[in-house]
Amino acid sequence: MADGAAPGMSTEPTTPAGITLSQEGKGPGSEQILTVNFGPHHPSTHGVLRLIVDVDGEVIRKITPVIGYLHTGIEKTAEALRYQQAVTVTDRHDYLSPLFNNLSYAMAVEKLMGVEVPARAQALRVIMCELCRISSHMIWLGTSGLEMGAISMLWYCLRERDKILDLNEEISGFRMHTSYIRPGGVFADATPRFLEMCSKFADEFPASVDEYESLLTGNPIFKLRTQGIGYLSREDALRLGQTGPMLRGSGVNWDLRKNAPYSGYEKYDFEAAVETAGDCFARYQVRIKEMRESAKIIRQALDTLPDGPVNIDDRKMLPPPREELDTSMEALIHHFKLFTEGYSPPVGDSYAATESGHGENGCYVVSDGTHKPRRVKFRSAGFVNLQSTERMALGGMIADMIAIIGTIDAVMGDVDR
Amino acid sequence: MSPSKTALKGDLGKIAVEHGVIAGDEWVTVPAAQIREALEAARADGYSFFSFITCVDHLARDGGEAPFTGSWEGDPPRFEMVYELRDMERVRLIRIRAFLPADDPVIASAHDLFGPANWDEREVWDLFGVRFEGHPDLTRILLPDDWEGHPLRRDYPVGGDPVDFSQEHQEWQTAPPRA
Numbered sequence A: 001m002a003d004g005a006a007p008g009m010s011t012e013p014t015t016p017a018g019i020t021l022s023q024e025g026k027g028p029g030s031e032q033i034l035t036v037n038f039g040p041h042h043p044s045t046h047g048v049l050r051l052i053v054d055v056d057g058e059v060i061r062k063i064t065p066v067i068g069y070l071h072t073g074i075e076k077t078a079e080a081l082r083y084q085q086a087v088t089v090t091d092r093h094d095y096l097s098p099l100f101n102n103l104s105y106a107m108a109v110e111k112l113m114g115v116e117v118p119a120r121a122q123a124l125r126v127i128m129c130e131l132c133r134i135s136s137h138m139i140w141l142g143t144s145g146l147e148m149g150a151i152s153m154l155w156y157c158l159r160e161r162d163k164i165l166d167l168n169e170e171i172s173g174f175r176m177h178t179s180y181i182r183p184g185g186v187f188a189d190a191t192p193r194f195l196e197m198c199s200k201f202a203d204e205f206p207a208s209v210d211e212y213e214s215l216l217t218g219n220p221i222f223k224l225r226t227q228g229i230g231y232l233s234r235e236d237a238l239r240l241g242q243t244g245p246m247l248r249g250s251g252v253n254w255d256l257r258k259n260a261p262y263s264g265y266e267k268y269d270f271e272a273a274v275e276t277a278g279d280c281f282a283r284y285q286v287r288i289k290e291m292r293e294s295a296k297i298i299r300q301a302l303d304t305l306p307d308g309p310v311n312i313d314d315r316k317m318l319p320p321p322r323e324e325l326d327t328s329m330e331a332l333i334h335h336f337k338l339f340t341e342g343y344s345p346p347v348g349d350s351y352a353a354t355e356s357g358h359g360e361n362g363c364y365v366v367s368d369g370t371h372k373p374r375r376v377k378f379r380s381a382g383f384v385n386l387q388s389t390e391r392m393a394l395g396g397m398i399a400d401m402i403a404i405i406g407t408i409d410a411v412m413g414d415v416d417r
Numbered sequence B: 001m002s003p004s005k006t007a008l009k010g011d012l013g014k015i016a017v018e019h020g021v022i023a024g025d026e027w028v029t030v031p032a033a034q035i036r037e038a039l040e041a042a043r044a045d046g047y048s049f050f051s052f053i054t055c056v057d058h059l060a061r062d063g064g065e066a067p068f069t070g071s072w073e074g075d076p077p078r079f080e081m082v083y084e085l086r087d088m089e090r091v092r093l094i095r096i097r098a099f100l101p102a103d104d105p106v107i108a109s110a111h112d113l114f115g116p117a118n119w120d121e122r123e124v125w126d127l128f129g130v131r132f133e134g135h136p137d138l139t140r141i142l143l144p145d146d147w148e149g150h151p152l153r154r155d156y157p158v159g160g161d162p163v164d165f166s167q168e169h170q171e172w173q174t175a176p177p178r179a
Helices: A074-079 A085-092 A097-115 A119-147 A152-172 A192-216 A220-226 A233-240 A280-303 A324-326 A329-338 A381-393 A398-408 A412-416 B010-015 B032-044 B119-130 B171-172
Strands: A020-022 A033-038 A048-054 A059-068 A348-355 A360-367 A375-379 B017-023 B025-029 B047-055 B077-089 B091-101 B106-108 B132-135
Touching: A020 B119, A048 A398, A059 A381, A059 A398, A074 A085, A085 A097, A085 A412, A085 B025, A097 A119, A097 A348, A097 A360, A097 A375, A097 B047, A119 A192, A119 A280, A119 A398, A192 A280, A220 A280, A220 A398, A220 B091, A233 A329, A233 A381, A324 A329, A348 B017, A348 B047, A348 B091, A360 B047, A375 B047, A381 A398, A381 A412, B010 B032, B010 B132, B017 B132, B032 B077, B032 B091, B032 B106, B047 B119, B091 B106, B119 B132
Parallel strands: B025 B091, B106 B132
Antiparallel strands: A020 A033, A033 A048, A048 A059, A348 A360, A360 A375, B017 B025, B047 B077, B077 B091
C-alpha cells in the first residue's frame, strides 16, 4: 500500500467486497441500506466491470463503478513498439471496434508525418469503419436484447456479424484484429470478391434491421424495460463528457463524422441519428438508425470508390512492392531500413479522433524524433461514458441497472486499456 | 513554430506563456500553478467539451536527449500535463500544456470544472504518479490498490525475461543455467 494512494489521502479500500450492512445509512421509510457487490464476473457487465451498489430495498442509492480488471498495459506496450508495429495493439484494446482505433492511430501518425493518404484508401477506410460500426452495434443489440429477455436477438445479430467478419477475412486475412488500416494507407486493396460480398451485404442489411426492429421496437416487454429508464438529460450528457449514442440519445446533434469530418466523410450523404428522449429506448433508436445510415454510407462509398493506389508513395514510410525487391537495390535498402529501424516522425504531438460505435475514440501520439512513440494515449469513449452510470441509475431499480449498463455499451477492454 | 501569444484572445492569452500550432493542432503552454485559471478561461472561450487529460514523461536516457514541443528555462521539465479541450460550437480543439518537475509532481485538480476529469486524473495518478490537489478520491483506478510504482513512467521497466543472444556456437549447445 506504500505507493497505492496519494500522501494525505485515505489508503483504505473504498468498500469491502461482498455484502455489508451499513448502520448509519437509514433512509426515509427504509430499514437499512444494503451494500451489494455486483460483478466483476457477471454476464450483464459485458466484460469485467464491478459495481458497488448501495440499495434501499430494490432502489439504488449509490453506485461506484470499479474498473481495471482488463487493464493490459496497451499504452506501455505501444511505447515499446515501432510506429508501424504499434498498429497491432490498437486493434486489441477495443476488440469490438478495432478499425476505429486503427484509423485514429493512423491519422495521428499521418498528421505527425505530414502525409495525406490517397482517395481510394480513404474510401476503403470508410467502408471498413462503417462495417465495423455495424458489427459493434450487432454485439450491443444482441446482448442487450438477451438481457431484456429477447433471447433470440443474439442469434440473429451474430448471424449478421459473421457476414462482416467474413468480409474482414476477405480483405485482410483476419476476422477480428485486422490491423487493416495503418499509417500511410491500408493493408491491401479490396479484392473483386470483397466488393461483391460487401455490395450484397449493403443491399441486404437494411432488411435485417427491419427484422430486428420487428422483434424489439414494438415489443411491450422491451419497451417497458427501456422507456423512461436510465434518463440522461441533455445538460448532464454534456457535463459528463458523453459522446456517441449516449450524447445523441439525449438530443445533442454531435457526430464527428458530420461536425469534424475525417477520411472523406463529408462526401457522403447521411444523417446523424439524434433522439431527444434521453432514455435507454432513445439510445436504442439512435443505434438502430445509425446502422441504417452506415449501410447507406457503405453503398455510396462502393458506388463512388475511386481508382488508384491504396497507399502513399513514400518509401521512407511504407515498404516497396514485392516485385521491386527482385530488381531494385534501392528498394531492398528501403525495405531493410524500414523493417530494422522503422521511420521517425519529427518531434511533436498530434491528436486524431474518430466517431466509433461507442463515441469519440481518439489517439494522442507524442513523438520524440525516434522510431518509437514517446507516448500513445487512447481516448476511450467507454471510459468516459461509464462515468454517467451513477447519474442514470440513481433512484432506479436494480433490474434497470442491467438495462443501463447495456445501453452505455462500454467495452471493458477499451475502458481499461 | 510559435506565433506571438497575441494570437490568443481573452484570459487564456494572458495566462499563456507560449502558443503554437503543431501538426495542425493548436496548443498553448501555461504555468502549472495557473492551470485552473487557464482551464476556466478556455471554458469561457467556448472550449467547454472535455476530451481527455493525460501526462507525458519526458525523461531522457543517460546522456541523451528527449526533445519535445515547447520551450523552458533551466533544466528540462520531466512531466508534461496535456489537457485536450474541444469547442463544439466553432468545432476546434485546443491542447493546454503544463510542465511539472520530476520531484513530487503536483497540479490542481480540474474535476469540478470538467466532470469526466475525475477518472482521467485518477488514471494519471495511477500510471504516472502525478498528484492532483483537491481531488476527492485520488486512488488507483486501473491497477490494484497495492501496486507499487507508476508503470507509464519511462523508468518503470517493461518487464519480461531478458533473452541473451550469443554469437558463440558453444553457448548454444549448453542449457542456460536456470533451465
